[in-house]
Amino acid sequence: MDLHTLTAHELAEKIKSRDVSARAVTDAFLARIEAVDGDVKAFVTVTADRARETADAVDRRLAAGEEVGPLAGVPVALKDNLCTEGVETTCGSKILRGFVPPYNATVVDKLLGAGAVSLGKANMDEFAMGSSTENSALFTTRNPWDLSRVPGGSSGGSAAAVAAGEAPLALGSDTGGSIRQPAAFCGLVGVKPTYGRVSRYGLVAFASSLDQIGPFARNTRDAALLLSVIAGHDPCDSTSVPRPVPDYRAGLNGDVRGLRLGVPSQYFAEGIAPNVQAAVLQAVELLESLGAKVETVSLPYTEYVLPAYYILAPAEASSNLARYDGVRYGHRTTGARDHIGLFEKTRDEGFGAEVKQRIMIGTYALSHGYYDAFYLKAQQARTLIQRDFAACWQSGIDALVTPTAPSVAFGVGEKADDPLAMKLSDICTLSANMAGIPALSQCCGFSEDGLPIGLQLMGPAFSEETLLRIAHAYELATDWHTRRAPL
């Protein structure tokens, strides 16, 4: 039996019934990493010894007849911007190389509390800035469906790990599409929860008004379980919302009858590949045949999402990344004569080109004389973008259906020298972060050359249950999610 091909639910079931030991499951995934990660390069750090210890502890509890959590013995991969006590956390950056956090992110503690086994840290674009992992200072992760292509980003390592069978589950973070776009490129379910649904304590900050942590899985049920484990209020993150967390699996009843789905015309425009548009519209037809009501809607301020995002996110980043100064952690330049020189040289040596570019845009947008023209203007555009969505929900729309990304996975190096082309890869996903609403990507077909196509669902704040229900109903009627990358 190839344990690495099983879903998280199947693994949890087998472990709990002691059909297979947690140790055997962990060993199977470590062996899979050994076998394929030389090609895929999903992991920055593999914590094999720790993983085996955690798995053994789960087995001991089961042998003693003790209660175990819902993820007992199930392996997960963690994006390398989630702090892990005693395990290096680099954020894909030279400036954080060697940084060993003294505490766990809240989501990491929640996972361990639920019995999950962390396999290690997954590669990412430096400080989560990018759409391909090509901005990682360490190496570029490959797409398991076609090793000459990118896995998407910035959570590309997390997505590739799950798609390659190196982990059944992974966590990523999403500031402008960094969970959904790689989920689309790798044929997975990826969820960006509502702003405030999941604590960001211990997530290395990029743009604090946009960042959320969320799950990657091969199917909706697994994603729902992982979301149920990580969601909830945390006194250490004042933006997390004190609202009860449901078991997100409870609403997966396959029933979409009467749900009103909006298809926003702006997301099926020039720049979105015809094969992507066709696959998404076919999925919409299928949902209609299952009883959903479909209507065309308009989000007129969509064209302002990209410019507003690329002012607000860098502005917040320029502030958040001011802490990397060579004093308390990470890289420090040698031979600086004064403290300003220490900061300037450390940062110039430690940050990569994309990160510097965004710090510069953000600093410029916030600087004296330009604040009103850029930062304030972008915040006002953000209001208008939010009103677009609010109008949809007020008219009774339950969810919007769009492509997740404008194309299937592109080739390594194809867009690396064209910053704007790379940024357009997030054109369909940025708006959910700007509006703070939940959004999900799932596989809705394959291109002629066998690459996954992603469909995005967006809904009102805290409508994760509805989005997961729609995605699950779609899964019951299709078998895209059962395909595996040819590795």
Add this chain to the structure above:
Amino acid sequence: MALTREEVGRVAVLARLALTHDETDRLTHHLNDLLGQFAHLQELDTEDVPPTSHAVPVQATLREDVARPSLPREAVLANGPQVDPEAGGFIVPQVIGE
């Protein structure tokens, strides 16, 4: 409004980045490129539109003013590139006076 090389240099000072000559050239080019692509935002009518800083209304949340345990000093210093464990601090270049 095109950004000059000198303006990019000034922004780099604010951002505490010691850019090389080549980096300044490249960034001047990139920033102008992006700002040009985003010019239509400037034309958006935002008269009477309030700015949004957070997606959901966030209020300052307060907790009881009770001391809680914090990280031990050694754990925090462990990541410092240059520390003085005995004095219990990070080492920085001289900041005040000669």
